Amino acid sequence: MANSLWSDFLSMTTPLAQAETVFQHCWDHWQPLAKRPDLQPELKALSALRRRLRARLFSIAVFGLVNRGKSAVVNALVGEARLEVGPLNGVTQKPQSLLWRPGPGIPWQVRLIDTPGLNEVNGEAREQLAWEVARAADLILFVIAGDLTQLEYQALLELRTLHKPLLLVLNKCDLYSEAELQAIREQISRHLGWVSPQEILTVSACPKPQKVRTHWPDGRVTLDWERPAPQIAALQSQIVEILRTEAESLLALNGLKRLERLQTQLWQKQWQYHARHLEQWGTACALGKGVAVGLAPLGLDLLLAPLLDSLWVLGLGMRLRLPWGSLRRALEDLGRPLLLNGMLLLLAEGLGTWLGGSWGNSLLGGVVAGASLYRLGSLTPPLLSRWVSEGFGLGAVLRDLVGSKELAAKV
Incomplete structure (x- = not known):
């Protein structure tokens, strides 16, 4: 009864x-x-x-090795350069969180948490903090920037044991041609076995600057460096879908x-x-x-x-x-x-x-x-x-x- x-x-x-x-x-x-x-x-x-x-606070951990652009991914999602980024390893020294409003119709508060890289030199304590954030998160974004390293492969296997939804994010896609991106996705899919090439989300959170030619009315022509807008739409739409249906x-x-x-x-x-x-x-x-x-x-x-x-x-x-x-x-x-x-x-x-x-x-x-x-x-x-x-x-x-x-x- x-x-x-x-x-x-x-x-x-x-x-x-x-x-x-x-x-x-x-x-x-x-x-x-x-x-x-x-x-x-x-x-x-x-x-x-x-x-x-x-x-109703939904937590998303951005996880991965150093120099993969994790902070840039967070900045691109929120639409502002809120977190420090740079070419040196270990810019993120401790977990940092930002509230994100993904759009209308989402009844949840969403917190994006940027974590320290897993392979920092003398960064064992910060790596432990990153794992604690991942264990507590509701969704994990694992950010890579090319084919998987052995350390990334081992980290993904361990993350799978947490039984949490995980999105594999291939950042810095602007550095590769479409054919190269497809080859990388297929190679990763063969390594992992549980993710198809189509499920690997390609983004460019902080594209490399490009030369822009400007023609002025007085006939002058100048060349300037400009950074294109982030390519983040695929990841953003996938997160929004999860928030709407499964959060x-x-x-x-x-x-x-x-x-x-x-x-x-x-x-x-x-x-x-x-x-x-x-x-x-x-x-x-x-x-x-x-x-x-x-x-x-x-x-x-x-x-x-x-x-x-x-x-x-x-x-x-x-x-x-x-x-x-x-x-x-x-x-x-x-x-x-x-x-x-x-x-x-x-x-x-x-x-x-x-x-x-x-x-x-x-x-x-x-x-x-x-x-x-x-x-x-x-x-x-x-x-x-x-x-x-x-x-x-x-x-x-x-x-x-x-x-x-x-x-x-x-x-």
């Missing part, structure tokens, strides 16, 4: 509305722990993600995937914070279960054992503040270990009765019952961690978004 209601909710609301609902539930859930110092980084990141969703789903998907990572980090910190208490509590519960099962009448002990195991898991989840969705899926996965515990208990009681009568039945059954709960303690944390994304409906919304054919084709 609950799954049916959740499916109805997914079908009646937009991806952003679904994401905002999940974020709100998650925010409300963790607020009682807002003063914990160890959780501050994750809770601050959660707050920033909520604000970004509410602001909402991409915003929601990217936000929820980052929320999933935050949830995992919060779970790990919760486990570390309570580790000593949980170990002591688990030992006490194992002893208590052993005594309770040992003293219980025959037959009742077989019902009491799985009940105590389930209550222990529930108590563990409540102590760690895991949402009900995560606990429910973990309990479903624990069905087989719980059944095995019951079979071992039944076998132990039979063996105890054969060896020592009712006294042997109680003793051996109690020992096995306590040991089985102690063993369950080693199985439960990985299962809870595995299903942490099911909390607040996060897993269901992510599956719904990733399962859509249109979005799957992009990511």
Whole structure:
């Protein structure tokens, strides 16, 4: 029934509305722990993600090696020379962002983020910043200026693992003839295998100056250097199409995937914070279960054992503040270990009765019952961690978004 209601909710609301609902539930859930110092980084990141969703802020990272014209591409898109460009490597020392208005009919705020080049000399820290921007972005523009280098090829393979839409932008196309451009596109397509030559967008963000002859009324003829207008229309129209058709789903998907990572980090910190208490509590519960099962009448002990195991898991989840969705899926996965515990208990009681009568039945059954709960303690944390994304409906919304054919084709 609950799954049916959740499916109805997914079908009646937009991806952003679904994401905002999940974020709100998650925010409300963790607020009682807002003063914990160890959780501050994750809770601050959660707050920033909520604000970004509410602001409808779509982030585009411009990524690539040095001297590929990334800053020039950003300038050409916004229509102004806002970022410094130059012939030297490493002009962009840190990520820089600009708000861009791509045109009427786009309901999103669009932020273009220029990143440092990946192959700067002594630029490891700046390269790490560039990767952080790419991981957080909703769309990635990978800028090249010719055939792929080995480093560019490796970077593209790693970017593909982020499962984000990626546009391959061949800049400085004014330096090549049309035949040369076609050859470069075909060569890149053969190298990559997942992009066709037609999908590689050719632009000239900062064309080289050209000599212009001017004839004056007095008969003078002068030659001046002028820089042609940027050739950026193909890239601009492709971005606008994505903004019109897929921006909402991409915003929601990217936000929820980052929320999933935050949830995992919060779970790990919760486990570390309570580790000593949980170990002591688990030992006490194992002893208590052993005594309770040992003293219980025959037959009742077989019902009491799985009940105590389930209550222990529930108590563990409540102590760690895991949402009900995560606990429910973990309990479903624990069905087989719980059944095995019951079979071992039944076998132990039979063996105890054969060896020592009712006294042997109680003793051996109690020992096995306590040991089985102690063993369950080693199985439960990985299962809870595995299903942490099911909390607040996060897993269901992510599956719904990733399962859509249109979005799957992009990511």
